[in-house]
Amino acid sequence: MISEKMQEALNAQINKELYSAYLYKAMSAVCSQENLDGFANWFNIQAQEEYAHAMGFYNHIIDRGGVINLLAIDAPCLKERTPLDLFKRTLEHEQYVTACIYELSDLAVAENDKPAKLLLDWYVREQLEEESTAEKIIDTLTRFGKDENALFFLDKDFSTRTFVQPTIA
Ligand code: OFO
Numbered sequence: 171m172i173s174e175k176m177q178e179a180l181n182a183q184i185n186k187e188l189y190s191a192y193l194y195k196a197m198s199a200v201c202s203q204e205n206l207d208g209f210a211n212w213f214n215i216q217a218q219e220e221y222a223h224a225m226g227f228y229n230h231i232i233d234r235g236g237v238i239n240l241l242a243i244d245a246p247c248l249k250e251r252t253p254l255d256l257f258k259r260t261l262e263h264e265q266y267v268t269a270c271i272y273e274l275s276d277l278a279v280a281e282n283d284k285p286a287k288l289l290l291d292w293y294v295r296e297q298l299e300e301e302s303t304a305e306k307i308i309d310t311l312t313r314f315g316k317d318e319n320a321l322f323f324l325d326k327d328f329s330t331r332t333f334v335q336p337t338i339a
Contacts, residue, residue: 171235171236172234172235173281173283175281176281177231177237178239179273180236180274180286181238181239181241182241183227183270184224185241185242187220187224188221188224188243189243190220190223190267191220191221191224192245193246193248194213194216194217194220195246196246196248197213197216197248197250197259197260198210198213198216198217200248200250200251201213201253201256206253207329208326208329208330209256209328211328211331212328212331213256215331215332216260219336222335222336223293223336226293226338227289230289230339252315253311253324254308254311254312254315257304257308260304261301261304264297264300265301267297267300268300268301271290271293271297272294275287275290275294278290291339296336
């Protein structure tokens with residue numbers, strides 16, 4: 171049985187993952203408006219991944235006989251308009267999510283909650299990948315972002331990204 175405290179913390183994390191999906195959907199819309207369809211696709215797939223992340227916590231709570239408490243999702247406040255600024259915001263957001271995952275992992279250790287710790291280990295690895303991907307794209311955009319041809323080919327490349335359902339924990 172999951173503790174009340176862990177249940178509440180994981181429900182809060184479901185909300186953060188759904189907010190992430192919302193944020194990336196908003197970024198996808200900005201890219202579509204700028205006719206950057208490949209970038210729009212990349213953020214759209216990212217939004218789908220975030221929904222899957224939320225479901226990972228959702229399923230964990232259900233599997234352990236807990237109670238799901240879905241909270242209101244904040245509207246994303248997005249002023250960024252260029253691909254570089256969108257990916258800088260992405261990295262900033264993922265660093266925040268990583269900190270949240272670490273806190274949950276610490277809670278699992280403090281409560282000696284082995285199933286939650288096992289689940290959270292998957293998210294710790296996932297966050298490593300999320301941050302590293304954003305960093306690499308920021309690096310590429312910083313170097314070639316002013317080159318219209320480079321942006322064109324990057325947009326083409328991002329149009330090939332497809333959603334792969336993650337196997338969580
Ligand atoms: Fe769920 O990893 Fe991004 O936010």
